[in-house]
Amino acid sequence: SAVISQKPSRDICQRGTSLTIQCQVDSQVTMMFWYRQQPGQSLTLIATANQGSEATYESGFVIDKFPISRPNLTFSTLTVSNMSPEDSSIYLCSVPQTSNYGYTFGSGTRLTVV
């Protein structure tokens, strides 16, 4: 399975600022996915990021709030813009596993907005 390096692992940010989260994969992958996990909750897909095209956002998530970059097949960033305390969550990137139809997740970025 692919190995994902995600950073930062955690951050405390002031409301109104933005944070960019990076996801580096040790192999080339066509699709990368960004999930949000609110405190004590399950995971919700934010968007799918394909290299060379605009990210596809799920209902309830918009590009202005969560811009995504996918400059190559091993890297992606998610920015959480104009943050409010409601954005406090764990943000995770994920890629398909080559050996089966499962998905590998990064260790997550724990974001606290104060």
Place this chain on the structure above:
Amino acid sequence: GQQLNQSPQSMFIQEGEDVSMNCTSSSIFNTWLWYKQDPGEGPVLLIALYKAGELTSNGRLTAQFGITRKDSFLNISASIPSDVGIYFCAGRRTTDSWGKLQFGAGTQVVVTP
């Protein structure tokens, strides 16, 4: 929104006991996945299921893809302290694009010596 109903929400068990949890949905899924998440980590895939009726084991873990394609269960036999964590079911519906997973709310497992 969340499509999967996962139960129980939490379990407090003694070491050596078996654990059972399940997920149900009103939608048909073509893939069922079971993940474990430890504190401060991302979910780690335990078992993947692809066919209705499929029964798959991974060590002390056994999972089944329900025959109706709307449910799945996970069993952990002879629990040990390192089984502590949150277990999530996840599924991909036949109508969803590649990569979009629906996640259950999770089952918190606590194992006492």
